[in-house]
Amino acid sequence: MSLIKIAKWSVWDTVLPPIRQPAYEISEVEGKGVGMVATRRIRAGELLVNERPVYAQRKRIARPIDYTDTNGYFYLGAVNGLAQASQNAIYALKNSFGPETHELLGILRTNFLTHDIAEEPDPANDFVGIFPTISRVNHSCTPNSNYYFSFGTFSGELRAIRDVEAGEEITIMYVNIAAQGRVRRSWLKEDYFFACGCNTCTVSDAEAAASDGRRTQVGRIIRTLEMNPSEAPLSQLELQDGLNMAKAEGLVVHYAQILWYGAARLARLNKRQLAADWLKRAKREYLIIEGECSPTSKALRMIR
Numbered sequence: 001m002s003l004i005k006i007a008k009w010s011v012w013d014t015v016l017p018p019i020r021q022p023a024y025e026i027s028e029v030e031g032k033g034v035g036m037v038a039t040r041r042i043r044a045g046e047l048l049v050n051e052r053p054v055y056a057q058r059k060r061i062a063r064p065i066d067y068t069d070t071n072g073y074f075y076l077g078a079v080n081g082l083a084q085a086s087q088n089a090i091y092a093l094k095n096s097f098g099p100e101t102h103e104l105l106g107i108l109r110t111n112f113l114t115h116d117i118a119e120e121p122d123p124a125n126d127f128v129g130i131f132p133t134i135s136r137v138n139h140s141c142t143p144n145s146n147y148y149f150s151f152g153t154f155s156g157e158l159r160a161i162r163d164v165e166a167g168e169e170i171t172i173m174y175v176n177i178a179a180q181g182r183v184r185r186s187w188l189k190e191d192y193f194f195a196c197g198c199n200t201c202t203v204s205d206a207e208a209a210a211s212d213g214r215r216t217q218v219g220r221i222i223r224t225l226e227m228n229p230s231e232a233p234l235s236q237l238e239l240q241d242g243l244n245m246a247k248a249e250g251l252v253v254h255y256a257q258i259l260w261y262g263a264a265r266l267a268r269l270n271k272r273q274l275a276a277d278w279l280k281r282a283k284r285e286y287l288i289i290e291g292e293c294s295p296t297s298k299a300l301r302m303i304r
């Protein structure tokens with residue numbers, strides 16, 4: 001994708017819809033730096049933030065060898081060319097990396113969120129960007145909100161995925177939360193430098209083992225479905241179990257994915273009535289997690 005092509009995107013003429021009733025404040029959250037906290041009751045599906053990235057790049061860039069993590073030159077060159085307001089927004093963000101990493105690079109790596117650069121997402125060509133407000137949202141292994149990148153408006157969107165009470169912290173997932181607790185915590189420590197103390201990570205050993213079992217199952221079912229939903233070697237019972245486990249774990253996004261992909265498998269198994277019911281439910285769930293303009297929500301629009 002060339003820069004000239006990107007500069008000509010009609011999306012730059014679109015004005016992002018204003019958020020009429022702000023629902024949060026950015027304030028200190030004990031042991032986490034700052035975070036986003038609800039200032040009123042929020043309903044599942046409510047759009048909390050929509051913003052364009054102030055900086056974006058390919059996730060993996062080949063760098064000349066004289067550009068190191070310590071001198072940060074490569075990134076300085078790019079960021080120094082941005083408008084002053086964008087630079088200020090970047091430098092105001094948290095840096096969780098130590099002194100061996102250049103400050104700017106530390107800030108970028110602490111706050112990057114992945115986004116798409118084409119209508120059809122290309123996992124082999126991931127892009128990452130800096131979204132000054134959404135970057136303030138902390139992690140939970142059972143988050144109450146979802147970060148979604150809308151290619152149509154080229155903006156990051158933050159939506160509540162369940163009802164949130166005033167005073168509750170707004171959270172998203174930084175890593176694959178269908179992984180086992182031990183694995184999630186090692187990723188979070190390695191990439192974000194914190195020990196996760198969320199409700200899911202601070203239960204008894206017996207509860208943790210049960211949760212790990214359910215999450216592993218949910219992860220396996222989604223990976224199997226994603227490859228080829230209708231031909232996935234999964235029975236109706238396994239799909240139903242996966243759905244129940246996603247629900248029990250509060251994994252709202254995974255729950256929606258099992259409904260959506262699982263419906264194709266159910267149709268292939270000749271469970272047409274159930275498949276139709278799952279599509280109806282998937283439609284409701286995708287409106288909550290991604291809003292009405294996402295490709296999946298659009299595909300589900302005709303479902304009554």
Ligand SMILES: C[S@@+](CC[C@H](N)C(=O)[O-])C[C@H]1O[C@@H](n2cnc3c(N)ncnc32)[C@H](O)[C@@H]1O
Pocket residue numbers: 031032033034035093094096110111135136137138139140191192193194195196197198
């Ligand atoms: C993208 S920033 C989030 C906002 C950040 N708390 C701040 O003060 O700007 C990511 C960093 O926030 C902190 N963080 C995020 N989630 C956390 C959590 N659940 N517990 C402790 N620290 C967390 C870690 O320092 C992490 O590297």
